[in-house]
Amino acid sequence: SNLQVSINDINFNNPVLNAAGVRCQSTTELDAILASTAGGAVTKSATLQPRNGNETPRMQSLPFGSINSMGLPNYGFDYYLDYVINQQIAGNQNLILSIAGLSIAENLTMLRQIQASDYQGLVELNLSCPNVAGKSQVGYDFEAVADILAAAFTFFDGHLGLKLPPYFDLNQFDELSAILNQYPLTYVNSINSIGNGLAVDLDTETVVIKPKAGFGGIGGDYVKPTALANIRAFRLRLNPAIKIIGTGGISSGQDVFEHILCGADLVQIGTAFGPEGTPIFERVTDELETIMVAKGYRSLADFRGKLKII
Numbered sequence: 001s002n003l004q005v006s007i008n009d010i011n012f013n014n015p016v017l018n019a020a021g022v023r024c025q026s027t028t029e030l031d032a033i034l035a036s037t038a039g040g041a042v043t044k045s046a047t048l049q050p051r052n053g054n055e056t057p058r059m060q061s062l063p064f065g066s067i068n069s070m071g072l073p074n075y076g077f078d079y080y081l082d083y084v085i086n087q088q089i090a091g092n093q094n095l096i097l098s099i100a101g102l103s104i105a106e107n108l109t110m111l112r113q114i115q116a117s118d119y120q121g122l123v124e125l126n127l128s129c130p131n132v133a134g135k136s137q138v139g140y141d142f143e144a145v146a147d148i149l150a151a152a153f154t155f156f157d158g159h160l161g162l163k164l165p166p167y168f169d170l171n172q173f174d175e176l177s178a179i180l181n182q183y184p185l186t187y188v189n190s191i192n193s194i195g196n197g198l199a200v201d202l203d204t205e206t207v208v209i210k211p212k213a214g215f216g217g218i219g220g221d222y223v224k225p226t227a228l229a230n231i232r233a234f235r236l237r238l239n240p241a242i243k244i245i246g247t248g249g250i251s252s253g254q255d256v257f258e259h260i261l262c263g264a265d266l267v268q269i270g271t272a273f274g275p276e277g278t279p280i281f282e283r284v285t286d287e288l289e290t291i292m293v294a295k296g297y298r299s300l301a302d303f304r305g306k307l308k309i310i
């Protein structure tokens with residue numbers, strides 16, 4: 001079967017990438033993803049200056065997923081911009097440069113530097129980035145979303161995608177989609193981890209991660225129903241020119257199939273990629289092909305977005 005996907009004029013051999021944040025902070029880790037069956041690689045969300053991130057333990061595996069409060073540890077924007085440009089020179093277009101500035105101004109600064117560079121690939125703006133003190137993360141402050149997109153598109157003409165937090169109220173999908181449809185976005189990526197979950201250890205009667213009194217983003221099996229709902233809700237509301245990347249709860253070819261059936265063009269694996277490593281990409285794409293053959297689908301377009309109601 002044909003697993004190929006094109007996002008604008010960027011061709012992917014298969015739709016399965018890593019998610020920003022998992023095993024993608026160093027060039028060694030990114031090279032390993034590109035050397036694997038993965039359709040492409042996403043960099044750890046970058047801030048202008050390098051960051052150590054939060055105290056450990058800051059991520060823990062849980063029975064059905066993970067909890068993390070990493071605190072944006074990364075080697076800094078220049079490190080990742082250099083990497084994706086070098087990959088572009090080497091002929092690899094399947095990179096996504098992820099940025100998560102600590103302010104709207106910092107995000108615009110990074111976008112201006114990307115605009116001034118030779119980078120022609122995909123850029124993923126992480127809207128779970130912090131907002132002004134006392135306000136919700138940008139992704140939950142729709143005025144801030146409108147402001148940053150209006151400002152960005154006064155100068156940025158590259159392939160801009162948005163990494164969105166999960167939403168749970170159908171009116172939020174209507175309201176946010178009405179904003180996003182006003183801009184020439186290349187894609188939205190749904191979902192980021194479900195924010196501020198909590199896991200406890202029965203024996204020690206403690207939380208399991210040190211930062212934020214144990215509060216952290218939840219990923220893995222726990223979040224797949226929320227991910228599928230967000231993908232479907234945005235697919236049904238967004239301009240068809242805005243593609244969808246599905247993230248959340250993928251650990252099998254069946255999960256990939258479900259994301260694509262709900263409307264995803266590409267998918268990203270975060271939590272499950274951690275313990276399994278790069279072999280997950282071959283396993284998951286093989287499992288996807290098996291399902292497609294069994295169902296008689298020859299390409300992803302044969303079933304993408306064709307979820308039926310009953």
Ligand SMILES: CC(C)(C)CCc1c(C(=O)O)[nH]c(=O)[nH]c1=O
Pocket residue numbers: 021045068069070071072073100126128129130192193217
């Ligand atoms: C939560 C932020 C630290 C503001 C952004 C980076 C990030 C992190 C992180 O670096 O803690 N973890 C996630 O699950 N998603 C994210 O987007």
